[in-house]
Amino acid sequence: MTGKLKNLDDLRRLRDETKRVMEDRMASETKIIVGMGTCGIAAGAREVMTAILEELDKRQLSVNVLQTGCIGMCQNEPLVDIVRPEQGRITYGRVTPQDVPRIVGQHVVNGQIVEDLVIGRTD
Amino acid sequence: MEIYRAHVLVCGGTGCTSGGSPRIKALLEEELAKNGLEKEVNLVVTGCHGLCEMGPLVIVYPEGTMYVHVQPDDVADIVEEHLLKGRIVERLLYKEPITAERVPQYRELPFYHKQKRTVLRNCGYINPEIIEEYIGRDGYSALGKALIEMTSDEVIQEVLDSGLRGRGGAGFPTGLKWGFCRKATGEPKYIVCNGDEGDPGAFMDRSILEGDPHRVLEGMAIGAYAIGASEAVIYVRAEYPLAVRRLHLAVKEAEEMGLLGDNILGTDFSLHIRIKEGAGAFVCGEETALMASIMGQRGMPWPRPPFPANSGLWGKPTNINNVETWANIPDILLRGADWFASMGTEKCKGTKVFALTGNVQNTGLLEVPMGITMREIIYDIGGGVPGGRKFKAVQIGGPSGGCLPESQLDLPVDYESLTGAGAIMGSGGLVVMDDSNCIVDVARFFLNFTRAESCGKCTPCREGIMRMLEILDRISAGEGKMEDLDLLERTARIIQDTALCGLGQTAPNPILSTLRYFRDEYEAHIKEKRCPAGVCTALLTYYIKPDLCRGCTACTKVCPVGAITGERKEVHVIDPEKCIKCGACAERCPFDAIILA
Numbered sequence: 248m249t250g251k252l253k254n255l256d257d258l259r260r261l262r263d264e265t266k267r268v269m270e271d272r273m274a275s276e277t278k279i280i281v282g283m284g285t286c287g288i289a290a291g292a293r294e295v296m297t298a299i300l301e302e303l304d305k306r307q308l309s310v311n312v313l314q315t316g317c318i319g320m321c322q323n324e325p326l327v328d329i330v331r332p333e334q335g336r337i338t339y340g341r342v343t344p345q346d347v348p349r350i351v352g353q354h355v356v357n358g359q360i361v362e363d364l365v366i367g368r369t370d
Numbered sequence: 371m372e373i374y375r376a377h378v379l380v381c382g383g384t385g386c387t388s389g390g391s392p393r394i395k396a397l398l399e400e401e402l403a404k405n406g407l408e409k410e411v412n413l414v415v416t417g418c419h420g421l422c423e424m425g426p427l428v429i430v431y432p433e434g435t436m437y438v439h440v441q442p443d444d445v446a447d448i449v450e451e452h453l454l455k456g457r458i459v460e461r462l463l464y465k466e467p468i469t470a471e472r473v474p475q476y477r478e479l480p481f482y483h484k485q486k487r488t489v490l491r492n493c494g495y496i497n498p499e500i501i502e503e504y505i506g507r508d509g510y511s512a513l514g515k516a517l518i519e520m521t522s523d524e525v526i527q528e529v530l531d532s533g534l535r536g537r538g539g540a541g542f543p544t545g546l547k548w549g550f551c552r553k554a555t556g557e558p559k560y561i562v563c564n565g566d567e568g569d570p571g572a573f574m575d576r577s578i579l580e581g582d583p584h585r586v587l588e589g590m591a592i593g594a595y596a597i598g599a600s601e602a603v604i605y606v607r608a609e610y611p612l613a614v615r616r617l618h619l620a621v622k623e624a625e626e627m628g629l630l631g632d633n634i635l636g637t638d639f640s641l642h643i644r645i646k647e648g649a650g651a652f653v654c655g656e657e658t659a660l661m662a663s664i665m666g667q668r669g670m671p672w673p674r675p676p677f678p679a680n681s682g683l684w685g686k687p688t689n690i691n692n693v694e695t696w697a698n699i700p701d702i703l704l705r706g707a708d709w710f711a712s713m714g715t716e717k718c719k720g721t722k723v724f725a726l727t728g729n730v731q732n733t734g735l736l737e738v739p740m741g742i743t744m745r746e747i748i749y750d751i752g753g754g755v756p757g758g759r760k761f762k763a764v765q766i767g768g769p770s771g772g773c774l775p776e777s778q779l780d781l782p783v784d785y786e787s788l789t790g791a792g793a794i795m796g797s798g799g800l801v802v803m804d805d806s807n808c809i810v811d812v813a814r815f816f817l818n819f820t821r822a823e824s825c826g827k828c829t830p831c832r833e834g835i836m837r838m839l840e841i842l843d844r845i846s847a848g849e850g851k852m853e854d855l856d857l858l859e860r861t862a863r864i865i866q867d868t869a870l871c872g873l874g875q876t877a878p879n880p881i882l883s884t885l886r887y888f889r890d891e892y893e894a895h896i897k898e899k900r901c902p903a904g905v906c907t908a909l910l911t912y913y914i915k916p917d918l919c920r921g922c923t924a925c926t927k928v929c930p931v932g933a934i935t936g937e938r939k940e941v942h943v944i945d946p947e948k949c950i951k952c953g954a955c956a957e958r959c960p961f962d963a964i965i966l967a
Contacts, residue, residue, distance in 0.1 A: 250627075251626070251627060251628040252627050252628045252629065252635060253628065253635070253636045254635055254636040255514040255517075255518050255635055255636075257635075258505070258510055258511065258514050258629075258635060259511070259514070261502065261505055262505050262506060262508065262509075262510075262511060265502045265503070265505050265506030266506045266507075268502075268506070269503065269506045269507075280497075282494060284493075284494075284577055284580045284581055284612070285573070285576060285577075285580060285610070285612055285613075286573075286577075286734075288612070313497050314497055314498075314499070315493075315494050315495060315496060315497055315498065315581065316493045316494055316498050316577060316580045316581020316582060317493055317494055317577040317580065317581050317735055318490075318493060318494020318495070318581075318735075319481070319482075319485075319487075319490065319493070319494065319577075319734045319735040319736055319737075320481060320732070320734050321733055321734040321735060322731075322732050322733045322734050326494075333470070334470040335470055337470065337473055338476075359468075360468045360469070360470065360473060362468040365468065365473050366479070367473060367474050367475065367476045367478070367479045367482075368470060368473045368474070368475055368476065369475070369476045369495075370475075
């Protein structure tokens with residue numbers, strides 16, 4: 248926690264800092280984002296999240312695993328996004344725990360997108 | 371130097387070698403010799419090609435064909451098919467790996483193409499449990515701007531100019547509502563967020579609260595500043611545990627940062643937000659019943675006037691807005707009323723979030739500019755009706771809304787057009803139905819819902835809905851009369867005019883809209899005792915198709931009441947008098963000769 252914001256300048260400073268950190272994170276670090284809205288959880292996102300953490304642990308990888316809300320494609324939940332430098336944010340749909348080793352091994356480690364599960368990308 | 375007609379290159383790099391390429395090379399030598407090709411084909415071991423991930427690699431020239439992941443079993447195929455017969459072994463070919471450029475952008479996907487995501491801008495993008503991520507997406511900047519650079523009246527004027535109308539369903543101009551409450555006398559003033567989303571099939575508010583809770587808090591803080599309130603309540607269904615948890619967390623984080631609580635951002639404006647969990651009564655989405663529930667009373671509406679703006683919570687001026695309305699506020703202040711008013715139609719500005727469910731390909735959450743047609747939502751974004759079935763109707767606005775047929779799909783989506791067509795915008799639930807749904811049954815479903823949820827305070831709603839439901843039960847049981855339709859219509863109009871609150875006044879909408887657009891289906895139930903969709907069991911009979919029946923007698927053996935007769939190897943017949951419609955025969959028939967019609 249950043250501490251109390253005493254005025255508008257504090258807020259602006261924090262905003263600019265966070266913006267930079269968020270952009271930095273997009274560019275230089277790999278992260279995995281799991282859709283954890285009610286729709287995601289109902290479709291099995293929690294199991295997928297557990298599988299991801301186990302897989303990362305097994306491979307001794309330090310990758311940020313984050314959660315987010317519903318992006319609207321409830322039909323395709325559980326959704327998992329992989330953000331890698333230069334590749335932007337790639338979304339996989341209907342991910343099962345069995346798919347996790349492939350996504351982590353192929354995409355997170357080697358940067359090769361898992362074609363049959365991919366849905367789309369955002370910047 | 372010998373002249374070869376083909377060259378086979380086997381990778382001997384470290385990667386391919388550990389993947390087994392020496393064995394592949396040995397087998398290739400064997401196979402070539404076996405087929406007498408050793409003089410025609412040159413076998414070469416090369417260095418690393420760099421594509422170690424795909425190894426062991428074998429490349430055949432002059433074609434330059436690259437085979438990947440070649441296993442010992444594949445060698446015979448390569449020699450016989452490719453080198454002898456000249457046919458490329460497709461299954462071993464290198465497939466171009468998909469690159470980020472080849473993955474379609476979200477905005478290129480049909481699902482997002484016609485969407486305009488502003489309220490949902492952060493949903494599915496930021497981590498809702500980390501306030502900094504919201505701040506990094508310009509979160510709370512609108513609140514800062516309002517508190518420091520604008521007066522309360524300027525904030526209200528901005529909202530008024532934007533043309534924002536209440537997203538809970540009724541579409542009252544938000545700026546006007548705020549103005550009423552600001553001018554009202556009485557202290558303290560309260561603001562309330564209505565998160566009692568009760569329509570079957572609707573989940574817009576839940577998704578916003580779960581995915582971007584700070585946006586709602588910021589909108590409320592701006593509203594409180596504009597109105598002069600220092601206390602706020604979020605009323606959210608207890609059935610939304612994730613939303614409740616994230617709201618609590620969001621309020622705590624915002625307070626710790628000085629974005630809520632006392633002296634926000636160093637100013638003398640203070641706001642305390644508390645969260646009240648509702649017990650899931652549909653009527654508590656009605657504003658007066660909601661306030662009664664917040665005050666610890668039974669969730670029942672009270673007559674208006676007085677309006678909440680003058681006498682709401684504990685008799686004090688209160689402003690209630692829906693989750694989505696509050697979520698629209700930050701961007702209006704930050705990007706300006708003109709930006710907001712540039713989206714939508716003349717009377718309905720901005721966007722609307724819809725929850726699309728039912729018989730549609732892409733169920734989900736979407737946000738579209740006002741004025742888009744229902745057809746675009748269902749077909750372009752929703753991907754149409756799956757399974758090759760036909761579109762029949764779309765229920766818009768939940769149990770308070772109406773059923774629109776194919777002929778109304780080109781209507782622009784805005785408050786006035788939908789009301790004119792007999793539906794309502796409602797909070798934004800869209801349930802798509804295909805031709806396997808019976809319209810009488812659908813009307814019955816929604817009416818049964820409002821009957822169960824009626825609080826019972828006023829007679830038209832309590833008694834009227836029950837009587838209408840009885841008529842519908844009769845019709846679907848095949849005991850309806852043509853006069854019933856007139857009676858239904860008259861009762862519906864009376865309830866619309868006389869019920870105390872919105873729940874009762876809108877409860878007849880599903881009846882009136884289905885009578886208007888699907889009267890023939892009601893008539894089929896009454897006159898022909900037939901349910902065209904095959905849903906109302908009382909009107910269906912099991913029937914054996916003579917051309918498909920082989921007389922195997924399987925059905926006679928499973929029929930529990932002996933209703934089926936027929937000689938072996940001859941067509942069987944069901945006696946409708948004896949048949950109890952259990953369906954056992956249809957399940958058992960190996961030739962699908964028994965149908966329900």
